[in-house]
Amino acid sequence: MQSDLFQALLTLFSVQHLLFLVGGVLLGLVVGFLPGLGGIAALSLLLPFVYGGNPTLVLPMMIGLLAVTNTSDTFPAVLVGIPGTSSAQATILDGHALARQGEAARALGAAFSASLLGGLFGALVLTLAIQFARPLILGVGFGEQLMLVLLALTMVGMLTGVSPIKGLAMCGLGLLFGSVGAAPATAEERLTFGLGYLEDGIPLVIMGLAMFAIPEIIEVLRKRNTISSVPELGSGTLRGFAETLKHKWLVVRTSSLGVFIGALPGLGGSVTNWVAYAHAMQTAKDRSLFGKGDIRGVIGPEASNNADNGGALIPTLMFGIPGSASMALFLGALVLIGVEPGIGMMERHLDLTYIIIWSLAIANVIGAGICLVLAKPIARLTLVPFVLVAPFMIVIIYFAAFQATRAWEDLIALFVLGIFGMYMKRFGWSRPALLIGFVLAKQLDASVYQSIQVYGMSFLQRGGVQIIIALIVISIFVAARVKPHRDPLSADGPHAPVNKMPQAIFLGLLIAACLYTVYDVWRLNFLAKVFPLSAALITLLMLGVASFTFLRHRPAYLFFDAEREHAVGDKPVATEIHFQSWILGFIAAIGAVGFILGTFVYITAFMRVKAGVRWHWALAGALGAALVLAGFGHVLALSYPRGLLQIATELPWPFD
């Protein structure tokens, strides 16, 4: 067996194999870097070339691609607060906070080294798991899955922000957002307003962009000249690397979490990074810097989301069951090149299994290496006046949103939810708590119903279930004991009951949303409504308690309005509505002349009016963006939103 292991390594180190592997890695880095595109987009591009190919060449390429999308997705997350893929959402909290303090290179250095170690850990566990993990995975039935989802949900306790009641209400609201669409038990539509678009639920990509990217961009546009508040990059990538090594046990723990969650079908990367973040926080002694630029908040999620790949390969190779969406594609490709995963994979394809494992390890090294080298130069982006970067970012964000379902509704959904996210940020409602509720909602709803349908209540007697219940109790206990770091209350502090009206309106809207949910799901079958109804009622209870405090006129952590935080000399240049109107202008331009031409018009106008650059520079920037979009569209076979112009007349590529 050991000779096979090293034989596979030797095979990989021939020039041809290495070239395929590196090719896959480069493609993976590019799609990971671009928000909205991930391993799935790139892998589907490779598929036609995969069929009939030599497995020892094709496998390294595919694995190389999948292994590193979670490495390069950190760039946009840290630098501009845009999740490159949904596995990078938690990295934003502290990574982007660091970038704003001029520590982008350090944050990236820590992130990439954590990715590297996490990826290697994942490959190591995979090597061992293919020998031993079968009974473990078969031990996780519906009851255990339900309890694991509940355990993940308790992580919300760490992410509620200064006001636990607001955090829990947001988690409940996340559960409601997540239950939009067809009910798992009966396929009845819930909260869809009769729109076909909402039948499959709100896309996660759009939720992530709306919660983080949009509020972030608007805030930086309003407040600052550059993303970084200091004019020079502070410490470099090496310091970040050293910090990862210092927190080596955190890397090991979060990598283990990543492998474990990745190995369970149904959860995956979007959950992993949040659980890892909460775990990093749970186990830290001093939590005062979390959310404000604690390097551990970068290391935890980044180690876990790369380890996730090793985990996701376990069910893919051992059971022939994909651990994630991109693994589904990988599995399809495996079957077509004549590899049959599942029982006996180790007997039938031992050589290929080892090639997969080595490819995973080597790809992580190459991918993280390339990113580490690029980290410092790319981090300089945070020193560029943001008003020059912003229009391009807005285009990229809307490009990413459109990749969710390739429908116009994607753009509208992002705009509406982006406004919601912006006010959540302003009034201090926890966005991470909402996202955790959101990513777990469908799984929670389905696994409650499925456990009871299969076992009745007897699933509670299973040993595995009881072990996880014990963990849940510990997790809640830790969360309850943790005092969030918060400023003392004072009559004129940020939590004083001054100018309550905007906050009251927002609170009122949240209550209305819950009431509407109750009204909307009332007519459905019991199995379809029990979950959203419970979530709505619990959320209403939280909001009710909040309203009660709200009516009393004394300082409370419930009150918060970021608008009051601005120092006298630091007044924002414009209101948030002002920049939201600019975004609306972009959508209007797309609606009139389509995405490519709309981008051209929009960037020109923005550069000219907001940034005040000369005409020819504005036009050159806009042309560049349009050309890149057209080129990408061509190579990746993407389609873009069409406008009235495209409906009225027939235009040649790239304007179609």
Next chain:
Amino acid sequence: MTMQFTKRAFVLSAIAALSGLAANNAAAQKVDFAGKRIEVIVPFAPGGGSDVYMRAMAPHLERHLPGKPTLIIRNVPGSRSIPGANQFQDRAKPDGTHLMVVSATTVASFVFDRAKVKFEMDKWQPLLLSPQGMVAYAHPVLGVKTWKDLPKLKGQQFTFGGQSANSGELRFIMMLHLLGLKTNHVWGLNRGPVRLAFERGEFNINYDSMPGYKGGAMQLVKAGKAVPIFTAGIVNDKGEIIRDPNEPDLPHFAEAMEMIHGKKPSGPGWDAWMSSSKMNTMMNKGLFLPAGTPKPIVEAWSKAIADMLKDPVFDKEAGAVIEGYPQFIGDAARPIIKDAITFKPEAWQWLKDYFKKEHNVTLN
């Protein structure tokens, strides 16, 4: 006189035939996709069965189409493939550069969800239908060792997991119902997790489409953890159900019905199943051009597809996607499509009652 007339008629008709042939030839030659980008809509996310089907065929179609065009595959996923199909209906031009991939789900949406469907699949020009069979298998704890033990299943309690009652699972849950097997349905699950739950023993009866069966469930069978019991069979050109060419040793569903009930199946329930089986099995995957595509273009496409299917390179590299089933090219597919989307009135009524009573789902 008569002689002369005949002769003249012959000459005339010969000229007509020749000129017709020439016209046809000219038209066929005129069809040239050189330098063109052909847009293919796959109404599902990348990685699904229909996506893999199309992406596997794409390079071979490119080689065989006149002018060797580039095929651009666009995934328009979501809502049981309705948005993708609606988009094709709205935008596709009948010039041979817009192609649609259809799966059993698209057909089911077309039949069962009239309210949201704007596309007119019955009018589209079929190019290729690729049937896809399925294999049902049971857990050994039920006391079955081979398909011959089928009658032992009578009276046992079954648990089956699937996506939802009115999706692609329809043909299978109807089978369980028609066999008279009492089943506890657990919804909201994709095929992969279902197979895992089957292996854990939480479900005791399951099925997979042929690629899923060959790619995964077969390992369970070899390891003694699953027993294949019957296939859906396929429908031959006489409209009869015959054994699946990929699993000819397993009885098809009609045989299974006979083993359990002791007589040949008939009645509205059976008719409803036959229609849904044509929908799910015979129309499992397909390629379409828009309605009103000119004949020469359809012929050029049909020829390219026929050539591709005969091509040993295709067979070696991508033949797995069609799994050795008979393929229906061009207008040969029309009768199957008609059968699949038209239910006899009594069969439709039976189906409505079945959905309402067993699954609390209302069909309109």
